Amino acid sequence: MADLLIKNIGVLASPKGQAPLKGADMSNITIAENCVIAAEKGIITYIGTEKDAPKSKEVLDAGGRLITPGLVDAHTHLVFGGWRQHEFELKLKGAAYLDILKAGGGILSTVEKTRAATEDELFNKAKDISLKMAKHGTTTIEAKSGYGLNLEDELKQLKVVKRLNNETDLDFVSTFMGAHAVPPEYKGRSEDYIDFICNEVMPIAAAEKLADFCDIFCETGVFDAILSEKLLLKARELGLKLKIHADEINPVGGSELAGRMKCHSAEHLIAATDEGIDLCAKGGVIAVLLPATSFYLDKPYARARYMMDKGIAVAVASDFNPGSSPNFNMQFPMNLACLKYKMTPKEALSAVTLNAAAAIGMADKIGSIEIRKKADIVIWDAPDLDYLFYRYGNNQALYTIKNGGIL
Ligand code: IZC
Ligand code: ZN
Numbered sequence: 001m002a003d004l005l006i007k008n009i010g011v012l013a014s015p016k017g018q019a020p021l022k023g024a025d026m027s028n029i030t031i032a033e034n035c036v037i038a039a040e041k042g043i044i045t046y047i048g049t050e051k052d053a054p055k056s057k058e059v060l061d062a063g064g065r066l067i068t069p070g071l072v073d074a075h076t077h078l079v080f081g082g083w084r085q086h087e088f089e090l091k092l093k094g095a096a097y098l099d100i101l102k103a104g105g106g107i108l109s110t111v112e113k114t115r116a117a118t119e120d121e122l123f124n125k126a127k128d129i130s131l132k133m134a135k136h137g138t139t140t141i142e143a144k145s146g147y148g149l150n151l152e153d154e155l156k157q158l159k160v161v162k163r164l165n166n167e168t169d170l171d172f173v174s175t176f177m178g179a180h181a182v183p184p185e186y187k188g189r190s191e192d193y194i195d196f197i198c199n200e201v202m203p204i205a206a207a208e209k210l211a212d213f214c215d216i217f218c219e220t221g222v223f224d225a226i227l228s229e230k231l232l233l234k235a236r237e238l239g240l241k242l243k244i245h246a247d248e249i250n251p252v253g254g255s256e257l258a259g260r261m262k263c264h265s266a267e268h269l270i271a272a273t274d275e276g277i278d279l280c281a282k283g284g285v286i287a288v289l290l291p292a293t294s295f296y297l298d299k300p301y302a303r304a305r306y307m308m309d310k311g312i313a314v315a316v317a318s319d320f321n322p323g324s325s326p327n328f329n330m331q332f333p334m335n336l337a338c339l340k341y342k343m344t345p346k347e348a349l350s351a352v353t354l355n356a357a358a359a360i361g362m363a364d365k366i367g368s369i370e371i372r373k374k375a376d377i378v379i380w381d382a383p384d385l386d387y388l389f390y391r392y393g394n395n396q397a398l399y400t401i402k403n404g405g406i407l
Contacts, residue, residue, distance in 0.1 A: 002045060003040050006038075010064035012031070014029065014030055014068060029385070035048060037369065038053055043372060069353040069376060070401070070402060073138045073141045073320070073330055075144075076328070077143070079122050079145070081121070082114075107181040111183060114157065130168060137397035139366070140360070146179075149178065158211055162174065176213070178201050178202060180215075182222070190222075198231060202235060213264065216244055218246055218257065225254060232244065242261060243288075247273075255272040255273065259276065259282055260283065263283070265315070265359045270301070272303070285312070289341070291316065296327075315352070334388075338390075345386050353368060354368050374402075375402075378399070
């Protein structure tokens with residue numbers, strides 16, 4: 001007896017497998033028509049015709065609509081205090097993202113607010129936001145620390161992510177990003193700060209199993225490629241998987257480093273060089289691209305098609321954060337992936353499902369609608385995949401199903 005049967009599915013669109021789809025393979029999307037899906041104990045147990053389907057306690061009628069795997073948001077800075085609306089006019093008048101940071105604002109203004117917030121306050125805010133993300137089709141969320149920048153407040157953020165994972169229906173993957181900016185206490189001493197993170201913060205985060213990944217902001221005026229390598233080597237030694245914010249604004253060697261170190265993923269890559277992209281391809285690095293950030297910072301768009309031609313597996317995520325991407329609705333970066341990266345709807349679907357799951361080390365459990373994977377499914381108010389990606393600006397998620405339960 002199944003727990004949930006979704007019947008009257010017009011179109012099921014999903015990638016397949018447990019490995020990221022590279023380049024041209026990203027368009028390998030299975031399209032099935034007029035099928036039903038059954039789930040038991042949160043896992044998909046049946047995909048097929050209605051007449052052969054198991055009996056189920058609950059039946060949901062998809063009304064002939066499109067279903068896809070639940071969206072995987074593989075890059076967010078979800079846990080933070082305050083917002084940054086007070087910097088909006090500055091930005092509109094032309095202040096650059098890195099100049100605002102240099103003047104003590106940007107990330108550092110969020111650090112102040114995050115340090116001042118209690119764990120419960122951060123938890124309640126992030127929980128509220130993540131439930132709204134779910135209403136927009138997101139079922140799994142990667143969340144980074146990086147607004148504490150000291151031992152206590154970095155651990156506070158990571159504990160919030162752990163609690164979100166334990167206390168909500170959604171899945172969360174935690175990334176330690178103590179090297180997100182140089183805090184005021186270490187102003188002008190980025191090397192000392194990296195030593196502090198390597199010796200006094202990251203070992204505790206790793207020992208307490210508060211993070212799966214480590215990430216660093218490799219950027220002009222933040223951390224250079226040499227310090228990034230030092231930190232990532234230490235992270236690897238501590239058993240963390242490696243991510244890197246690489247070439248978001250300037251090409252400072254981040255993508256080259258990601259490729260050489262065979263990082264699990266490289267994020268942004270807006271300004272990545274041909275050589276950096278080649279090295280990422282050789283190193284099997286997943287590119288996590290964040291088009292909503294290009295939009296919001298009014299920057300160029302990453303060369304997704306070029307990366308795909310080089311055989312890279314590309315994922316697309318929201319980059320939800322209070323500064324450069326204050327939007328958690330994945331449908332917006334999905335539209336941009338088509339309109340700006342020129343991905344087809346099939347490629348873009350792979351980018352926000354299976355490839356995004358692979359980018360956070362979860363492709364064996366989520367990212368596709370297949371027997372034995374989690375029943376993480378979105379029923380869209382759309383008749384087919386093209387329609388989902390061609391419409392924009394309104395929430396098209398009708399039902400979000402996580403572990404076989406309707407959220
Ligand atoms: O709070 O500005 N790029 N980190 C690197 C961010 C954007 C988040 C922020
Ligand atoms: Zn980021």
